[in-house]
Each structure stands twice: as structure tokens, then as C-alpha cells.
Amino acid sequence: MQPLLQVSGLQKVFHGQTSVDGISFDMEQGRCVALLGPNGAGKTTTLRMLAGLLNPSQGSILFEGKPIGKDYRKQIGYLPQSPSFYNWMTGEEYILFASRLSGMGRKESVGRAAAVLEWMGLQDAARRRIGGYSGGMKQRLGLAQALVHTPRLLLLDEPVSALDPIGRREIMDLLREIGRETSVIFSTHVLHDAEEVCDDIIMMNRGRIAEHGTLSTLRAKYNRPVITLRIEERKEALQWLETLNTRSFILESRMEVDGSVLLKVQDMESARSVILREAAEHGIPLLRFEAGSLSLEDVFMEAVGG
Numbered sequence: 453m454q455p456l457l458q459v460s461g462l463q464k465v466f467h468g469q470t471s472v473d474g475i476s477f478d479m480e481q482g483r484c485v486a487l488l489g490p491n492g493a494g495k496t497t498t499l500r501m502l503a504g505l506l507n508p509s510q511g512s513i514l515f516e517g518k519p520i521g522k523d524y525r526k527q528i529g530y531l532p533q534s535p536s537f538y539n540w541m542t543g544e545e546y547i548l549f550a551s552r553l554s555g556m557g558r559k560e561s562v563g564r565a566a567a568v569l570e571w572m573g574l575q576d577a578a579r580r581r582i583g584g585y586s587g588g589m590k591q592r593l594g595l596a597q598a599l600v601h602t603p604r605l606l607l608l609d610e611p612v613s614a615l616d617p618i619g620r621r622e623i624m625d626l627l628r629e630i631g632r633e634t635s636v637i638f639s640t641h642v643l644h645d646a647e648e649v650c651d652d653i654i655m656m657n658r659g660r661i662a663e664h665g666t667l668s669t670l671r672a673k674y675n676r677p678v679i680t681l682r683i684e685e686r687k688e689a690l691q692w693l694e695t696l697n698t699r700s701f702i703l704e705s706r707m708e709v710d711g712s713v714l715l716k717v718q719d720m721e722s723a724r725s726v727i728l729r730e731a732a733e734h735g736i737p738l739l740r741f742e743a744g745s746l747s748l749e750d751v752f753m754e755a756v757g758g
């Protein structure tokens with residue numbers, strides 16, 4: 453099947469500074485893709501190029517196999533990071549305005565605006581001025597605006613980052629629903645949000661793709677055994693921990709915020725038996741011993757060099 457989107461060597465340079473540095477990826481129809489990365493990674497710039505709002509310095513974007521052209525804007529819905537609204541308009545007027553801008557006829561606009569406002573839970577507020585909406589309501593209105601013309605691809609720039617926990621939950625629940633009906637790319641710097649709604653993750657850092665794959669392939673790829681250990685802070689125990697760090701079966705160790713030590717090990721079975729045997733022999737007061745594997749959070753931190 454032909455990918456919905458084929459991005460190849462996409463680059464954006466602003467005043468000699470490269471913000472997006474030759475990224476390439478394909479996106480299948482019906483997928484939800486999270487563009488995940490820290491501040492300044494190039495997510496907004498990428499989304500603006502994908503939305504056709506910014507010309508790439510180099511590279512190409514093919515939508516259903518064709519270069520993006522005049523009609524492309526009708527195929528996509530875009531919600532910018534900080535959408536601005538006309539506060540004097542009512543929600544309904546704004547959505548009708550957005551639908552007309554996207555080329556829909558008057559009659560069709562009216563029906564579709566009502567449907568999308570209801571879907572976003574704004575039917576009761578539809579005749580109120582946007583100036584009186586909460587942050588969460590404005591974001592739902594932004595989603596309604598992006599969805600009103602039934603786009604084939606929805607591009608959402610950090611749709612939950614400015615919201616309080618309740619607003620965030622509302623939008624995340626809606627995103628999961630929307631993802632069942634439409635292909636979605638949304639940017640976030642929060643891994644948990646990406647995991648919650650998306651099938652695929654593109655990890656960006658410094659304008660490049662650091663990792664790309666489905667959640668399960670990324671988890672499998674980085675499925676390295678780790679042991680988390682916490683001991684009572686006694687001199688002999690701490691000395692033992694220091695010697696442990698120098699052993700060849702430990703690939704890497706890191707202190708966690710709660711005082712635990714996270715040990716990436718070569719082989720779980722042998723590492724576990726050595727550590728437990730030595731702890732028993734030396735009478736090390738273990739407070740925590742946990743055998744597991746790297747979380748996607750660790751993968752993300754590794755990929756972005758955190």
C-alpha cells in the first residue's frame with residue numbers, strides 16, 4: 453500500500469541555522485505518529501513544513517505519492533502550538549468561518565460545524581463568545597477547527613502542553629478517539645503522552661530523527677536488562693556498591709533521584725545471582741532489588757542524549 457506521507461531529506465535552514473536537518477520517514481494511512489523531542493528539536497518547524505505553511509530549504513514531501521500542491525491544504529487539519537482566536541466570535545461562528553475558509557459550502561458547513569462541536573463537547577458553549585472559554589475549551593475548539601473539513605491527515609503541535617491536568621485528560625481522550633478515524637501526527641515533549649495515544653514514535657533531537665519505529669519495536673530494540681538496587685547508606689555497603697560498578701558484567705550505572713542505582717547489565721541471570729550472592733556474603737542491607745528492562749523513557753533519554 454502506498455504510504456499516506458513520504459518525507460525525504462527534509463531540511464529547513466533559518467538565517468544559516470539548520471533547524472530541521474534532512475529528515476526522512478514514511479507514514480501509513482490510519483496511523484497515529486508522535487513527534488517526540490525536547491525543546492528546540494525541530495518539531496514545530498517540521499509540522500509547519502508538513503502543513504504546507506513553510507517552504508523546506510531542501511527535501512520533498514509526497515502526499516499519496518504526489519508533491520504537495522494547491523489542494524493539499526484541504527486534505528490536512530492543522531492546530532498550531534498557540535492558536536489564536538477571535539475572542540469576540542462565538543465558537544460556532546469561528547468553526548463556520550474555518551469551514552468556509554477550507555472551501556466548504558454553506559449548507560455543508562452548518563451541518564458539519566454542529567457535528568464537530570458536539571464531538572468536541574462544545575455544543576452547549578457553541579453560542580458563547582470564545583473570550584469566555586477556558587484553556588481546555590479553546591483547545592477543543594482548535595481541534596474542531598482542524599477537523600471540520602474532515603481532513604485525511606491531522607497535524608497537531610503540542611496539543612496538550614499548555615493545559616491543566618483536566619484539560620489535558622479531555623484532549624488526550626479525544627485524541628485517542630480521533631486517532632481511530634484519522635491519520636494523526638502530533639508533537640510532544642512528553643513520552644507518556646506519545647505512548648498513550650500513538651502507534652509510532654519519531655524521536656527528534658537537534659533537527660534529526662534519533663529513533664523511529666512502532667512502540668513495540670522500539671521497546672524490543674532497547675530491551676536491555678536492568679537491575680535497580682537500593683542499599684542502606686552504610687560505609688561497607690557503599691564500598692561494595694562502588695566495587696560492583698567496576699565489574700565487567702555491568703555495562704553502565706546511574707544514580708536515580710530516589711537514591712537507587714540503576715545498573716544496565718549484560719545478562720540478567722548471571723548478574724542477579726552474583727549481586728544477590730555477594731550481598732548475602734557481605735551482609736549488605738538491601739532495601740530494594742528489582743530486575744527489569746529499560747523503559748521507553750530511558751530509550752528516549754538515550755536517543756536525545758539526556
Ligand SMILES: Nc1ncnc2c1ncn2[C@@H]1O[C@H](COP(=O)(O)OP(=O)(O)OP(=O)(O)O)[C@@H](O)[C@H]1O
Nearest residue numbers: 466470471489490491492493494495496497498641
Ligand atoms: N522562524 C524562525 N526563524 C529562526 N529560527 C527559527 C524559526 N523557527 C524556529 N527556529 C529555530 O529552529 C529550532 C527548532 O525550533 P522548533 O520550534 O521547530 O523546535 P520544537 O521542537 O518545536 O521546540 P519547542 O518544543 O520549544 O517548540 C530552534 O532553534 C528555533 O529557535
